[in-house]
């Protein structure tokens with residue numbers, strides 16, 4: 409049985425297969441997962457991740473049981489451990505999609521689960537592999553290539569799990585150049601940078617967004633998350649530092665794209681939405697088909713595509 413815990417579980421070949429499957433599912437509804445049940449267990453807020461997984465499962469003919477606000481509405485509030493909750497829910501469902509505030513929670517769940525676990529985000533410094541898969545799908549589909557890409561990550565690189573997950577995926581491709589734009593306080597963590605070094609991915613760090621975006625093929629904007637940066641003073645300091653205005657968007661190369669996992673607050677101005685570079689709402693649609701492909705893969709189609717995750 410495979411679980412999807414971190415993006416290191418994929419190879420370049422398995423990504424190609426997964427994305428081929430995703431593309432083949434565009435606009436489709438079928439009964440291929442009829443009789444299967446997905447449980448969505450969310451201990452942190454979510455709109456896109458939970459609803460797109462639910463919609464994906466319904467489009468494939470499966471059923472959904474769901475729990476939002478897990479911290480308050482689940483038995484965790486009565487003192488139940490995550491392990492006990494998973495032992496229970498894995499008897500109700502054929503796959504569990506879970507988001508949790510602790511790094512490593514999905515890996516812990518995988519140890520005791522009878523069914524595949526999908527990590528839909530674990531902590532600030534963990535991963536969000538399904539978001540990174542849909543981000544990568546968006547990049548490859550919009551640019552029409554897999555190699556020779558300059559990506560500029562902007563903003564909250566320290567507490568942004570999907571940017572962490574995507575960095576691991578990018579290291580599988582050729583001639584990838586990464587620029588991390590952030591304040592010194594919100595720099596990308598060393599584990600990701602070490603991984604890029606080990607895989608010969610050229611990266612640089614800067615505080616100058618305007619210079620970096622002019623050479624970008626992909627501008628990846630992030631949210632300065634109030635829920636991740638606990639300190640109010642620090643939040644106020646960081647907020648508003650890197651805003652994509654229409655002028656910033658207009659300074660980008662022809663064919664370059666702006667992506668964002670969303671939700672956004674004020675880090676991309678609404679005037680950017682109708683720029684030819686803005687693809688963040690199309691990205692949402694790609695998320696649906698990528699998640700359909702992930703569910704089909706974990707529930708039978710081709711389990712080999714997802715390698716075993718590392719055990720801690």
Ligand code: NCD
Nearest residue numbers: 456457529536631669670671
């Ligand atoms: C992200 C998350 O929760 O990690 N959202 C998402 O899944 N699209 C980013 C965020 O909350 O800002």
